[in-house]
Amino acid sequence: MAGNPLRTKLCDMLDIEYPIILAGMGGMGGPVSGPELVAAVSNAGGLGVLGCAFLSPHKVEAMIKKTKSLTDRPFGVDTIIPAEVPQTGTTAEFKAELPSVTTDEPDVIEKLRRELGVPVPSGGKGYLSEMADDTVWSQEAFKEQVEVIIEHRVPVWAVGLGDPAPWTKACHDKGIKVIGVVASVRGARRLVKSGVDIIAASGAEAGGHNSRIGTMVLIPQVVDAVSPVPVIAGGGIGDGRGLVAALALGAVGVWCGTAFLSTSEAIFEDYHKKMILESTEDDTVVSKVITGKQARYLKNRLIAAWDKEGLPTLPMPMQPIAIIPILDGAYEANMADIVPAPAGQITGMIKELKSAKQVVEEMVEGAKRVLAGLSN
Ligand SMILES: Cc1cc2nc3c(=O)[nH]c(=O)nc-3n(C[C@H](O)[C@H](O)[C@H](O)COP(=O)(O)O)c2cc1C
Structure with a gap:
């Protein structure tokens, strides 16, 4: 050649x-x-x-x-x-606007958090809260x-x-x-x-x-x-x-x-690295639940529950901000099957x-x- x-x-x-x-x-x-x-x-x-x-x-x-x-x-x-x-706005400002964007989203999120067994975030180390000021x-x-x-x-x-x-x-x-x-x-x-x-x-x-x-x-x-x-x-x-x-x-x-x-x-997260090593070609799923846009993740209980309920998603950035309480609580409690892990279909390899x-x-x-x- x-x-x-x-x-x-x-x-x-x-x-x-x-x-x-x-x-x-x-x-x-x-x-x-x-x-x-x-x-x-x-x-x-x-x-x-x-x-x-x-x-x-x-x-x-x-x-x-x-x-x-x-x-x-x-x-x-x-x-x-x-x-x-x-054009402008911080995480705190968008969070304050949530109730005007959707009337029932915060209640839906709270119900889902309880059903999934995710603890109330303590306000300490959190998936998003701890870096809210660093997130734009x-x-x-x-x-x-x-x-x-x-x-x-x-x-x-x-x-x-x-x-x-x-x-x-x-x-x-x-x-x-x-x-x-x-x-x-x-x-x-x-x-x-x-x-x-x-x-x-x-x-x-x-x-x-x-x-x-x-x-x-x-x-x-x-x-x-x-x-x-x-x-x-x-x-x-x-x-x-x-x-x-x-x-x-x-x-x-x-x-x-x-x-x-x-x-x-x-x-x-180490638990996600381990999940990848153990996964097959069929262990990922596409969902809009995390960012409001279509993305592929390792299958997890949050995505499955959201999709099962047939819940609509909000546009970026409201969807990620709306689900902060679930992500924060899951992250604090090291819930590997709730914290989202973006990954593609080659995980099986x-x-x-x-x-x-x-x-x-x-x-x-x-x-x-x-x-x-x-x-x-
Ligand atoms: C964990 C993870 C995070 C990602 N984050 C971003 C991102 O922030 N911006 C972006 O353009 N694409 C992002 N992607 C998509 C990648 O840039 C890329 O398109 C994709 O990983 C390529 O396919 P593969 O995962 O099969 O290698 C992400 C992908 C993964 C797996």
Whole structure:
């Protein structure tokens, strides 16, 4: 086989050795892909991306500085800019508005909390309460996050949800590459118009916010729609076979989240890492209950109870704020089957706790073996 198929255009664009990107993994409880995991992936030759969704600008800045102290290699920051969130407002202010948004939601939440056996949160360590001041939900706060990324010249900004158009020129002026994460062909076309450099398309298999379309189907259609803009493939890619398959579908690299959840560096509860090691391909479920938007999680009792009741969800940010009492109580009591754990369908392939370096190395070695087999 001529050349090195794993040395793709993405490697040159981002100055990395392997076309493997650690997807930005944030969440309301704080980052999952924090500085240690990001630096480990970048040091191993891939590109680590910090999960900074919902984090206050000063927290984003602290994470960037910490990452820079752990690696000299390029890395990225992932944020989300949901179109529907209000211009301004804090967690406390949105919480105060809840009764005017819905008349019965607080009662429903309280009833569900009792039925699930979740204790009343003590107000101490909580899933969201303890970091309420560090959690942001407004357009204004998201804008400030981006300004921090630009000011610190982080090599890559990944936009998980929303339109980066107002900032792409400022990023390019500072040499920052912009990745737009999409779930559809239409979304990919829109972000190309906004000036992104790379499209990450994440299929239905993905953990966290995902697509209704499977990765195998989504990637080639996105590749065709946005060519020559490079596409990276996410959703269900966890080893060398997945990497080669993504390249065969026309992608120039992979965007992997779940594969890194059960690593020593991931900021993921130990009980959830263990659940992943024990899970099968059928142990995840898609629900809007946690963020108000469709996302994939390990199956849990909160999601099952919500779906069984057929309860409607509120738009972001009201849904996550409404369920804070359940999340806080469950988190305090270490209720592994209530605290949400975003994860994709490859959980069934993950059988042991590894280091992030090992995950990258095994993916590369596995891909080389597959490619050697194909050329025989
Ligand atoms: C724990 C977890 C948290 C995530 N948080 C975010 C996030 O904050 N922003 C985002 O753009 N995507 C988020 N995602 C989605 C990933 O960026 C990515 O699209 C997905 O993990 C790729 O599919 P895979 O899980 O099958 O590897 C998250 C995924 C997981 C598993």
